[in-house]
Amino acid sequence: PLFYLITAASLKYLLLLIKGWFALMKAQTGQQRWQRYTFRQAAMVFFGVLLLVTLPRLWKDLLIAWRTPEPPYNLAFQYVAEHRQSDDAVLTMNTSAAALYLDRVDYFAIQNNAGQFLLDYPEQPVDRWLGAPWLGSASAFNSVLNTGEAWFVVDTQRLTTFGFYLGDWLATLDTQMEQVWAQDGALVYRTRANRNPIPTAPETIINAQLGDAIRLDGYALDAEQSPPQLTLFWTALNAIESDYTIFIHLRDEANNTLAQWDRQPLDGAYPTGQWLPGETVIDPVSLILPQNLPPGECHLALGMYDLNTLERLPVAEDASGENAALIPLLKGE
Structure with a gap:
């Protein structure tokens, strides 16, 4: 251990x-x-x-x-060995156990407080034990899951207690993978068969700055899903002192509000006060639309506000007149 x-x-x-x-x-x-x-x-x-x-x-x-006895990683990797396909990716923080019991590890998967475990090579940081490439952000984690089937082997202490994984990683894990095995604290996750992949980059760039610490880089909209899926891409420009709430308003041509969604990022799993400077947070939102929407074009107005004061963060070069970024929607969307 x-x-x-x-x-x-x-x-x-x-x-x-x-x-x-x-x-x-x-x-x-x-x-x-x-x-x-x-x-x-x-x-x-x-x-x-x-x-x-x-x-x-x-x-x-x-x-x-x-x-804190070491969880039975030998049994966890034995389960993976019995069920994985040859081209499935293996992600874990315990790379030495993966090499010993599985003879395979693709990524050293740890998001936070990773420096003590890394060798900082110019091409890419790697772990100190086997030289496995470091997978260090939720967006990188999501990108690997989008390339094919993957297994993530961890334990409850490292996952939830020691601060190695933040809320956006946990949210990606919850929506994109399923727990398939657990024993004495060791956990095995596998990519969900029926998942809706989360985009890894915005389809439309906005670059709307909110206050002095947050930027909305852009979004991706999948109107084919039911309900439609809006994925927001936020960047923390500086340390953020407050936990802000996101508002999303569906407006008609006359700017009347037809529907409204208020929520913290990742449904509260990763509040803005925990975001790290320079980090990009991928935030999927399910837009549950009201029935019998009136005909005509509409748009989304969105931004952030302080729940205690209801004061919105100012939007730089605001075109809405109400400190909101605007997303136009086609008539069929």
Whole structure:
């Protein structure tokens, strides 16, 4: 288990440091007695302080390892081996277990706090154990799922407790994959057979800036689905302090509101206050339309507001007059 390895490595380097100090003291035998005595006393004080600083952390790691036994990844990858096709992609954070029990790993799948596990190669960061390419965002995760069948092997602690996966990744996992196996905390997900793939890039570019921290890059609209699927592409330009609510209004030619949807991004799974600067958030929305819509062209007006004050974020170069981005719809949409 990872915690045992970390603790053992820490003790190893501590012992090597002590050994080096004793070798240095031995080299001082040609000096005066009082000099050797002073050097040894200083060394004892140094190592005493070092132990006081290091041992509590090592003890904490040992307690975590004792209380959190490693899930049975051997059984999880055995299940994958028995059911996967040869060209199915394998995604996991535990790449060493995948190599050992499955002899296959395609991506090192971890979204957040990944730096400690990565080697930063110029072409693409890879994991430290097998050199598997890093899959580090929900959009990249979604892109892999759109290319073919895939398996995602993880455990409950890494998925929900340690902060390795954020709300947009979890939402993609929930809509695009299904849990097919679980035992003692180990989890296996497989691509849903009847899923509606989420677009990975906007079909129409808007680049509407809301406030100083959020940009609506664009959207994709699939009117063939029932209900129609609108996918919004947001980018966090800076850190966002509040959790904003999205409004989407369906308007007729006279700008009358025919339907309205108010929601937080990803139905509350990934509030704006958790978005990381520079991150693109893919946000699918099901537009449940009212029956007997009147004939004529219509459009969507959308933006964000603070639920506590109902104040909308200002839209740069606003053409709507109400701090909203406009999406025209064809008559048949």
